Amino acid sequence: MPTRRQFLATAAGAAMQGLAAPGPKWNLLIVTNDQHRADCLGCYGNSVIQTPHTDRLASEGVRFGNAFVHAPQCVPSRASLHTGRYPHVHRVPTNSYVLPETEQTLAKVLNENGYRTACVGEMPFAPRAYTGGFQQVLASNKQHDQFLAAHGLKFPKTEGPFQAAPVPWTDDLDETAFFAGHARDFLKANRDRPFFLDINFRRPHHPFNPPAPFDKMYLGATFPASHVRPGEMANKPPQQKAALENSVGFDLRTMTPADLDRVKAYYYGMIGENDKYIGTILDELKNQGLDDRTVVVFNADHGEMLGDHGLLFKGSYMYDGVTQVPLILRAPGKLPARTVVDGLVEEVDVMPTLLDLLGVNVPVGVQGKSLAPLARNPKARHKEAVFSEFPTIKMARTREWKLVHYTKAKYGELYDLTEDPHELTNLYDDPKYASARADMQGILA
Secondary structure, rough: OOOHHHHHHHHHHHHOOOOOOOOOOOOEEEEEEOOOOOOHHHOOOOOOOOOHHHHHHHHHOOOEEEOOOOOOOHHHHHHHHOOOOOOHOOOOOOOOOOOOOOOOOOOHHHHOOOEEEEEEEOOOOOOOOOOOOOOEEEHHHHHHHHHHOOOOOOOOOOOHHHHHHHOEEEHHOOHHHHHHHHHHHHHHOOOOOOEEEEEEEEEOOOOOOOEOOOOOOOOOOOOOOOOOOHHHHHHHHHHHHHHHEEEEEEEEHHOOOOHHHHHHHHHHHHHHHHHHHHHHHHHHHHOOHHHHHEEEEEEEEEOOOOHHHHOOOOOOOOOHHEEEEEEEEEEEEOOOEEEEEEEEEEEHHHHHHHHHHHOOOOOOOOOOOOOHHHHHHHOOOOOOOOEEEEEOEEEEEOOEEEEEOOOOHHHHEEEEEOOOOOOOOOOOOOHHHHHHHHHHHHHHH
């Protein structure tokens, strides 16, 4: 039998060889805002909007300044987030499709690794009912409707011009507060076991209908100007001209500056509301002693046109307003704080990054690349181009150029992002840019 000294020496040697008992597993918390533009956060340079809690998250982690999603619509985008695969590979090109059961999702992978997995808010692949392997749905839109009914309330049937009209209740009764409360309860109940909690806030998706007091918070504010040039649609694809004439039943050509300011005021108000309740969730993480071993992600599934090119809502566009989104990662001790990464990154990169940080093997077939090395060395090369797609529309974007290809069409879009960062002048048919167009077609191919 070994002596105590020999036993301690053997234990110490084992520890030095990496055989010591592992510490507690890290947790994962993802917050996804639906239809949130990248430039509508304080930490992304917007001086009008007030988002102190999301900004705090960025100051404690890594903010990616050029993050792009793979579709301008909810379901294909979220499917790429949860699988690390492009839409044409996971076979969900639009909201009309359900993710095949054979696809490996974050929830499925973490289920197999002993995690408690749950989602709250919009279903992860809304408007589809598919859960993607989550063990528990804490609450969804149906439960909030029942909650409102218990208070004698329901969503109004009529909406204001351009879907901009506040709901007739205060924020404590609103869906964001309702879902955040369920999220906090989950954190309390699962503080002693590894978990993956996925929070999907519907806001700031249209209709633009914040509750009080967020409905009045930005009325009268001077907003950043929308990116639009008179006559720019003359050589843009016909789908965009049609969208000006009819988007969600509205003729956007009739939208006045006052109408657009009201839309922006309510859109900013919904983001502010979400930020308030994100703060309560981050505070609960800290109260439960979980913030130093929980990877936190803030992102969006796509953006919002918000007046750019005269358009509202979303659609089959590949403008940065809908394809560029906020992406913030916080993992104390694993990722550096107060870090900004300006390199191009994609939505498919998020899943392998999270598994990397959690120490879980990445499934075969994942197409993204972990962002952890880039976060630790922001000057490193990651990707030369990012891609987004719709069934018959494909986008390739580098730092300097953007090409939008329309299948079997004679038209397309080409933008010189150095000279025209807001994508106002389409150079697709300009013979002077034939070489640039050919180069971008090669990248897309």
